[in-house]
Amino acid sequence: METKPAELLSAPAKVSRTALFLGACRREPVPRVPVWMMRQAGRYLPEYRALREKYSFLEVAKTPELAAEVSLQPFRRLGVDAVIVFSDILIPAEAMGAAIELGDAGPVINSPVRTFAQVDALAVFDPERETRFVSDAIRLLCSSLAPDVPVLGFAAAPWTLACYLVQGGSREGFPAAKAMLWNEPQAFRKLLEKIARSTAAYLKAQIAAGAAAVQLFDTWAGELDGPTYRDFELPATQLLIEELAPRETPVILFSKASNHLLTSLLRTGANVLSVDWRMDLAQLREKFGDRIAIQGNIDPSVLLASEEAIAASVHHAIRQTKGRGHILNLGHGILPDTPVENALAFIQAGQSTPVENYSAEPGAEEIAQIPKQARFV
Numbered sequence: 001m002e003t004k005p006a007e008l009l010s011a012p013a014k015v016s017r018t019a020l021f022l023g024a025c026r027r028e029p030v031p032r033v034p035v036w037m038m039r040q041a042g043r044y045l046p047e048y049r050a051l052r053e054k055y056s057f058l059e060v061a062k063t064p065e066l067a068a069e070v071s072l073q074p075f076r077r078l079g080v081d082a083v084i085v086f087s088d089i090l091i092p093a094e095a096m097g098a099a100i101e102l103g104d105a106g107p108v109i110n111s112p113v114r115t116f117a118q119v120d121a122l123a124v125f126d127p128e129r130e131t132r133f134v135s136d137a138i139r140l141l142c143s144s145l146a147p148d149v150p151v152l153g154f155a156a157a158p159w160t161l162a163c164y165l166v167q168g169g170s171r172e173g174f175p176a177a178k179a180m181l182w183n184e185p186q187a188f189r190k191l192l193e194k195i196a197r198s199t200a201a202y203l204k205a206q207i208a209a210g211a212a213a214v215q216l217f218d219t220w221a222g223e224l225d226g227p228t229y230r231d232f233e234l235p236a237t238q239l240l241i242e243e244l245a246p247r248e249t250p251v252i253l254f255s256k257a258s259n260h261l262l263t264s265l266l267r268t269g270a271n272v273l274s275v276d277w278r279m280d281l282a283q284l285r286e287k288f289g290d291r292i293a294i295q296g297n298i299d300p301s302v303l304l305a306s307e308e309a310i311a312a313s314v315h316h317a318i319r320q321t322k323g324r325g326h327i328l329n330l331g332h333g334i335l336p337d338t339p340v341e342n343a344l345a346f347i348q349a350g351q352s353t354p355v356e357n358y359s360a361e362p363g364a365e366e367i368a369q370i371p372k373q374a375r376f377v
Contacts, residue, residue, distance in 0.1 A: 016148035017081045018212060025213060025250035025272050027290050027325035033318055034081035035350030036152075037343065038254070039333030040074040041086045044340060047073050057102050061087050064136035071141055075149070077340065078347045082150045082213075085138050085206070089156035089217055092202050093165055095130035096122040096194070112168035114180060116187040124198050127205035134202075135209035142210035150213060153206030157218035157253070158195040158236035159229075165191070174223060181232060192236035200243035207249050215252040215274070216240070219332075222257030226264065234264050241269035252295055256332060266292060276331030281320035293325035298346070300330045303338045307345040314349040315358070323355030 020034040042048055048070055051060065060066045070086040090107050094100045101108040113119055127135065134153075141151045156164075164170070166177040181188045203214045216237070224233060241251055253270035255261065257278060265273055266288060274295035275284065281297060302313045318328060328350040334343060 018148050018150045021082050021150045021327065022212065022250065024325060024327045025252070025293050027293050030323070030355060032354055033323050033326050033328045033350055035328040035347055036080040036082040036084065037074070037330050037334050037346070038084075040078070040080055040084065040343075041070045042334070043336035044334055044338045044343065045073050045077065046340070047077075057088070061091065061102070062133045064133050064140050067133070067137035068140040068144065071137065072144065074343075075145070078344050079351075080347055081351070082152050083141055083145060084152040084154060084215070085134060085141060085211070087134050087137070087154070089154070089161065090164060091131055091134065092125070092155060092195075092198055093161060095125040095127070095202075096198055098122070098165055106170045107164055109164060109168045112176065113165045113191065114176070116184065116190065119187050119191045119194065122191075122194055124194060124201070127202045131202060131205070135205045138206055138209040138211055151211055152213050152215060153203060153209075153211035154215040154217060155199045155203055155206075156195075157216045157221070157233070158192040158199070158240060159224065159233040160218050160220045161195050161199070162188070162191050163220050163223075165195075174220060178223070181228070185232075189232065189236075192232060193239065196236045196240040197243060200240050203244055207244075211249070213250040213252060213272075214244075215254060216270070218253060218255045218258075221255040221261060221265075224261070226260050229261050230264050234267060237268045237270075250293075252327075254295070262287070272327065274327075274329065278331070281317060281326075285321050285324070290325060293327065294321060295327040295329045297329070297331040300332055300335045300338070303330075303334065303342045303346055305342075307342065310342060310345045311349040314346060315353065318350070318353075318355075319358040323358050 015031055017034065020030050023030045024034050051070065055066060060070055067086045071083050074080050075083050088102050090100050090102060098113065099110050138151055138153060145151065163174040163177045166180050167174045206214060221229060221233060244251065250271040252272040252274050253265065253268055254274035255265060256276045258265065259278060272293040272295050275297045277297050277299035279297050281294060284294060298313055298317055302310055314328065318326060
């Protein structure tokens with residue numbers, strides 16, 4: 001499948017999207033916040049569903065031309081400020097030797113990793129051989145898009161990938177992973193270290209292919225209490241980012257339900273902290289100042305509300321940070337039943353107002369439009 005030439009994919013913008021995105025990551029002044037959505041390439045788009053009628057999930061993810069096409073769909077339709085490569089966080093697990101099944105219903109690992117011997121058998125893989133299709137998709141995106149559109153790479157953080165490897169799939173609380181952590185701490189630390197080193201190499205390949213920034217998904221970090229996170233996941237994430245040696249390439253760290261981990265998350269070495277809707281962005285900014293950039297944090301369910309409510313929620317989120325070091329995003333992935341026009345309303349609301357307009361306090365009418373679960377004032 002051929003991607004469209006760059007001139008057709010360079011949607012008009014007054015400022016470079018890449019400059020906006022990287023400027024926000026570096027906490028530099030920007031004229032407006034950049035905005036994109038986690039899971040923006042996916043089931044809410046009819047063009048994605050049409051393509052999936054012809055190809056399986058893994059066929060799309062492992063075919064660079066198809067992965068690039070799916071990655072571009074939300075850019076064409078919505079004009080997002082960043083294009084994230086279409087892939088899955090379990091791709092490295094397969095490259096390490098775990099047999100996986102991937103689909104829209106969730107992952108399945110048929111032989112969960114439960115023993116030291118199984119951990120030892122996992123490979124530290126060569127991303128230019130085992131997962132080259134991801135880097136090739138990024139190269140295709142970079143050649144298809146104008147230079148002023150950033151391409152993002154991503155991977156799972158060590159604890160989150162370990163949850164799936166040990167549990168064998170997704171399950172609330174990941175009890176098998178926690179049991180292994182407590183019963184076999186040496187084996188679990190070894191697993192986290194092996195994931196960290198493999199993931200660093202995997203992301204280095206994505207950066208070499210042209211990724212302007214990379215995101216680590218530690219979706220299940222909130223399952224750990226503070227001391228356990230500090231003892232197990234924090235050293236592994238620090239190792240990953242140190243091994244990555246990102247320099248000019250920002251690292252975004254996403255976690256969910258992790259208010260109790262904020263101090264530790266700040267120590268990971270990430271440049272941007274991506275947070276969910278449970279976080280008060282104003283308090284976050286007050287606590288950490290300009291020490292780290294922030295991404296988030298609209299509740300994905302707000303995109304099921306009216307366009308007026310979406311816009312009010314967006315303006316409220318940006319006002320909390322005054323647009324300083326802020327990448328507007330959802331607090332988790334976009335819901336599959338989100339109307340496309342509501343997704344567009346979210347993007348346009350973020351792009352339509354200069355940062356300077358967020359210096360004043362919101363009026364009563366604006367606050368009244370914000371869905372109750374999104375109000376913090």
